[in-house]
Amino acid sequence: MIRRLTQFMPPARGLAPLVLLLAVWEMVQRGASPNFPRPSLWWTAIVNLASSGALRPAVEATLWTFVAGLALGCAAGFALGLLIGTSVAVRQWSSLLLEFLRALPPPVTIPIAVLIAGYSPSMKIAVIAITASWPVLLNTVAGVANIRSLLFDVARSLRLSRAESLWTIVIPATIPDFLLGVRVALSIAIITTLLVEMFTGLPGIGVLMILGQRAYDSAQVFGLLAIVGVLAFLLGLIFAIVEGVVLRRWPPRHGALR
Amino acid sequence: MQTIFDLENVALSLSVNGAARAILRDVSFSVAQGEILTIVGASGTGKTSLLRLLAGLNRQTSGTLNFRGTPIDGPQDGVAIVFQDYTNALLQWRTVGNNVALGLPRKLDRAGRAARIGDTLRLVGLERNAGDYPWQLSGGMQQRVQIARALVADPSVLLMDEPFAALDAMTKAALQDELLRVRDETDASIVFITHDIEEAIYLGNRVAVLAGSPGAITRIFAIDIPFPRHQVTTRERPAFLRLRHEIHDAIGGHA
Amino acid sequence: MNRETLRGIGGVLIFLAAWEAAVRTRLIDFDYLPAPSVIAAALVEMAEDGEVFEEIVHTLRAALAGWLIAIVIGVVAGAALGLSPRARKYCLASVEALRPLPGIAFVPVAILVFGFSLETELVVVVIPTVWPILVNTMGGFAAIPSRLHDVARSFRMSPAAATLTVFAPATAPAILVGLRLSMTLALVMAVAVEMIGNPAGLGYAVVREAAALRPDLMFAYVFIIGVLGIVLNAALIGAAKLVLPGEFKRPRAEWSRT
Numbered sequence: 001m002i003r004r005l006t007q008f009m010p011p012a013r014g015l016a017p018l019v020l021l022l023a024v025w026e027m028v029q030r031g032a033s034p035n036f037p038r039p040s041l042w043w044t045a046i047v048n049l050a051s052s053g054a055l056r057p058a059v060e061a062t063l064w065t066f067v068a069g070l071a072l073g074c075a076a077g078f079a080l081g082l083l084i085g086t087s088v089a090v091r092q093w094s095s096l097l098l099e100f101l102r103a104l105p106p107p108v109t110i111p112i113a114v115l116i117a118g119y120s121p122s123m124k125i126a127v128i129a130i131t132a133s134w135p136v137l138l139n140t141v142a143g144v145a146n147i148r149s150l151l152f153d154v155a156r157s158l159r160l161s162r163a164e165s166l167w168t169i170v171i172p173a174t175i176p177d178f179l180l181g182v183r184v185a186l187s188i189a190i191i192t193t194l195l196v197e198m199f200t201g202l203p204g205i206g207v208l209m210i211l212g213q214r215a216y217d218s219a220q221v222f223g224l225l226a227i228v229g230v231l232a233f234l235l236g237l238i239f240a241i242v243e244g245v246v247l248r249r250w251p252p253r254h255g256a257l258r
Numbered sequence: 259m260q261t262i263f264d265l266e267n268v269a270l271s272l273s274v275n276g277a278a279r280a281i282l283r284d285v286s287f288s289v290a291q292g293e294i295l296t297i298v299g300a301s302g303t304g305k306t307s308l309l310r311l312l313a314g315l316n317r318q319t320s321g322t323l324n325f326r327g328t329p330i331d332g333p334q335d336g337v338a339i340v341f342q343d344y345t346n347a348l349l350q351w352r353t354v355g356n357n358v359a360l361g362l363p364r365k366l367d368r369a370g371r372a373a374r375i376g377d378t379l380r381l382v383g384l385e386r387n388a389g390d391y392p393w394q395l396s397g398g399m400q401q402r403v404q405i406a407r408a409l410v411a412d413p414s415v416l417l418m419d420e421p422f423a424a425l426d427a428m429t430k431a432a433l434q435d436e437l438l439r440v441r442d443e444t445d446a447s448i449v450f451i452t453h454d455i456e457e458a459i460y461l462g463n464r465v466a467v468l469a470g471s472p473g474a475i476t477r478i479f480a481i482d483i484p485f486p487r488h489q490v491t492t493r494e495r496p497a498f499l500r501l502r503h504e505i506h507d508a509i510g511g512h513a
Numbered sequence: 514m515n516r517e518t519l520r521g522i523g524g525v526l527i528f529l530a531a532w533e534a535a536v537r538t539r540l541i542d543f544d545y546l547p548a549p550s551v552i553a554a555a556l557v558e559m560a561e562d563g564e565v566f567e568e569i570v571h572t573l574r575a576a577l578a579g580w581l582i583a584i585v586i587g588v589v590a591g592a593a594l595g596l597s598p599r600a601r602k603y604c605l606a607s608v609e610a611l612r613p614l615p616g617i618a619f620v621p622v623a624i625l626v627f628g629f630s631l632e633t634e635l636v637v638v639v640i641p642t643v644w645p646i647l648v649n650t651m652g653g654f655a656a657i658p659s660r661l662h663d664v665a666r667s668f669r670m671s672p673a674a675a676t677l678t679v680f681a682p683a684t685a686p687a688i689l690v691g692l693r694l695s696m697t698l699a700l701v702m703a704v705a706v707e708m709i710g711n712p713a714g715l716g717y718a719v720v721r722e723a724a725a726l727r728p729d730l731m732f733a734y735v736f737i738i739g740v741l742g743i744v745l746n747a748a749l750i751g752a753a754k755l756v757l758p759g760e761f762k763r764p765r766a767e768w769s770r771t
Contacts, residue, residue, distance in 0.1 A: 010601075010602075010605035010606045010609055011602050011606060012606055013603055013606070014601075014602060014603055014604055014605040014606025014607055014608075014609075015606045015607055015610065016603055016604075017603070017604055017607045018606075018607040018610055018611065035625060035626045036626075092517050092520040092521060092524075093520045093521065093523060093524035093527070094524050095517070095520075095524070096518075096522060096525050097521075097525050097528055099743070100525075100739055100743065101739075103697075103739050103740075103742035103743045103746065104735065104738065104739045104742065105700055105701040105704045105705070105738060105742065106701065107701060107705040107708055107716070108704060108716075108719060108735050108739075110708070111708070111719050111720050111723040111731065112723070112731065112732075112735065114723065115545045115723045115726075116545050116546060148343075150343055150346045151346060151347070151349075153310075153315055153339075153341070154339075154341070154347050156315060156332075157313055157314075157315065157333045157338070157339045158333075158360055158361060159333050159335070168360070169349065172349065172351050172352075173349075173351075175351075187613070187615070190613075190615045191615045191616070191617050191701075194615060194617045194618060195617050195705055195708070195709070198617070198709045199709050199720075206617075209618070209620075209621040210621055210709075212621060213621035213624050213625050216625065218622070221621045221622050221625060222622065224618075224621075225614075225618050225619065225621075225622060228614065228615065228618040229610070229611070229613065229614040229618070232613035232614055232615060233609075233610055233613045235613070236613045249351045249352075249391055250350065250351050251393035
């Protein structure tokens with residue numbers, strides 16, 4: 001099992017620079033620096049947060065809304081992507097509109113959503129879902145468009161119904177592109193989740209970071225930064241594993257696009 | 259002897275980039291039950307388009323095209339197609355067995371399906387590859403998977419669009435013989451498109467020459483060489499060599 | 514102008530017309546969702562006012578300056594890692610560990626150290642933007658076939674000459690992908706940090722107008738941000754076509770993907 005995991009990760013000795021950086025930081029900042037406290041102080045601050053009972057609900061809130069928003073966004077993006085992708089006419093008519101919407105930075109959605117829908121967890125999940133759905137939608141449309149027309153000839157010659165065609169050919173053929181979109185959506189969703197928390201004050205790690213910043217508690221801020229880093233890394237790893245498992249039956253791709 | 263396909267004055271025009279282009283003009287021939295009709299012609303004469311008409315994938319612009327006496331209005335029951343591009347004609351994410359299963363008629367029950375798939379894979383020599391994925395197999399094997407998919411529903415007609423063109427010479431020869439053997443066992447009629455004259459003679463009961471642009475059937479040769487055929491000796495027979503000459507001239511005679 | 518482009522434009526017009534009609538007929542009746550005509554009027558108002566141009570310049574400055582800094586760091590580090598398998602062995606894990614860190618998580622830290630200022634924006638833009646450039650540059654250099662190295666050696670080129678004449682053209686396409694990805698990210702991060710960190714520029718403008726309950730101005734700013742993104746992207750591709758004319762003649766799947 002460990003062996004299988006390590007195929008996703010580069011050699012461990014590559015962590016040396018990071019460890020070195022932290023070690024040097026620890027030693028250089030023996031005198032308490034207000035802005036760049038040493039790593040051991042981060043740990044203390046986090047432990048304090050945890051024992052005060054503030055850490056766990058925040059992490060849970062962040063993770064839960066992230067997962068819900070991402071799942072919703074991927075499902076919506078995939079469904080809409082299929083809808084748009086399977087019709088050449090719809091694709092052409094919507095192409096410019098989609099290009100413009102794609103160019104909109106996701107953060108911009110937040111004030112709009114807040115203004116229209118107010119401050120609530122469901123607004124937060126909706127915003128995460130909307131921003132996450134874009135890469136999924138666009139990649140799914142591209143995936144459908146790339147299905148060789150020969151496959152559709154095959155479907156017709158086998159006299160498959162439209163539903164059978166969709167299920168046995170279109171959807172499986174689009175899965176690799178869909179997963180590419182999900183990978184992008186993952187990082188966008190992380191950013192959006194934290195940003196919503198920082199902007200609206202809805203519960204989560206982002207709020208804790210802002211509170212720490214306002215209280216000039218740099219150790220807490222750095223500690224939370226490290227936690228966010230670890231979480232982001234783990235989420236990416238989980239995705240890579242899931243993607244690897246799902247894509248086992250597809251021919252190997254010629255290299256990821258990101 | 260029943261007539262499977264009957265074409266009279268069939269013409270086909272397709273719109274390419276907004277302009278109409280004539281692909282086929284005045285094609286007339288018929289295919290009898292149980293025969294192998296090979297259609298040979300140079301590139302650009304509309305061979306693939308003709309096959310697509312027979313397959314019901316396109317509709318002709320004018321003329322009559324009948325399958326068992328009734329006009330064709332779409333892909334027909336009992337007609338199976340094997341395409342040249344096996345990589346994109348197979349579902350690469352499905353196992354060989356599941357790819358073949360796609361060709362099965364709906365109403366079969368689970369045991370029946372398994373049995374049919376097994377038998378057909380045995381027929382093409384792939385019984386040990388049922389669990390493999392197409393992308394793990396060689397070109398020749400992938401093409402055999404496509405043939406198996408076509409055969410699993412026990413079709414009365416097999417339409418093949420230059421199926422061996424993308425394969426190396428040895429694999430091509432092996433598959434040609436395999437096709438003849440399979441035909442003996444299943445008794446299907448075959449319409450086989452190729453640009454390879456020798457292949458056309460080797461496989462066919464009759465060879466139809468598609469020539470000109472837009473294309474038309476200019477001559478049909480009866481192949482009076484008996485079955486079973488042999489890769490080396492058959493190709494040395496005087497009749498074979500004579501036909502090769504004549505067909506070559508028939509193709510080249512039209513610009 | 515071919516049929517596809519016409520249809521794309523048509524799609525946009527239909528969308529705008531439907532939106533306008535829906536708002537006018539009260540089909541959609543949110544307090545804070547104005548009709549396109551109202552937003553257009555707001556755009557005119559902003560243009561006459563003139564303040565918007567300063568805001569555009571501010572955001573552009575933060576995004577582009579940060580992007581350029583990220584390019585320098587990313588290309589140099591990426592080239593070094595790409596050319597030396599040894600360096601990769603000792604650094605890759607650290608890169609993979611740090612890369613998932615969302616740039617937005619650095620906002621509280623940046624505010625602590627730099628307060629509400631351009632420096633804060635730069636920090637938040639540079640940190641996440643480095644990674645796409647670094648990774649893609651690294652990939653480009655690592656993929657240089659060894660015979661090109663032999664060619665450079667046989668001509669007895671100095672490292673500088675070799676880099677310029679042999680390696681750069683070989684790696685340019687990969688680097689370009691990194692540049693394109695990171696520029697989009699730079700704009701996103703600049704807008705994001707302006708929403709919560711530095712009250713200046715377009716990001717702040719969106720938030721300000723939302724708080725002032727002027728949705729027409731808010732949407733107008735959103736529109737400008739979108740246009741900015743498209744213009745920057747087009748400019749980058751245009752510049753790339755000048756430097757690498759051959760790159761764009763071949764059809765490349767990557768340019769159509771997210």
